[in-house]
Amino acid sequence: xxxxxxxxxxxxxxxxxxxxxxxxxxxxxxxxxxxxxRQAPGKERELVAAITRAGASLNYADSVKGRFSISRDNAxxxxxxxxxxxxxxxxxxxxxxxxGAYIYWGQGTQVTVSx
Numbered sequence: 565x566x567x568x569x570x571x572x573x574x575x576x577x578x579x580x581x582x583x584x585x586x587x588x589x590x591x592x593x594x595x596x597x598x599x600x601x602r603q604a605p606g607k608e609r610e611l612v613a614a615i616t617r618a619g620a621s622l623n624y625a626d627s628v629k630g631r632f633s634i635s636r637d638n639a640x641x642x643x644x645x646x647x648x649x650x651x652x653x654x655x656x657x658x659x660x661x662x663x664g665a666y667i668y669w670g671q672g673t674q675v676t677v678s679x
Contacts, residue, residue: 567587570586601659
């Protein structure tokens with residue numbers, strides 16, 4: 565069965581860093597474009613970053629450019645999001661998404677940036 569399991573979320577102070585990971589199983593990971601989305605309370609889900617099947621980053625939200633970096637390891641079926649210089653406005657539930665023949669979503673991991 566298809567699974568996308570995010571991990572690495574938590575509480576961090578402004579200016580701190582977190583690394584999110586998403587472990588995929590049940591489908592051909594290397595055939596899917598992977599991306600990270602986030603959804604803050606009362607707001608719509610938004611794209612944070614996306615990466616091609618071969619590992620080239622596609623795009624980043626303007627709000628995270630220069631601070632976040634997406635990467636993938638096709639051998640391990642994982643996609644990661646390195647988040648640096650975190651701000652309170654980065655607080656959200658972060659979701660992993662796979663897009664290819666089908667679309668799959670993870671269950672999300674909470675990131676809270678607060679002092």
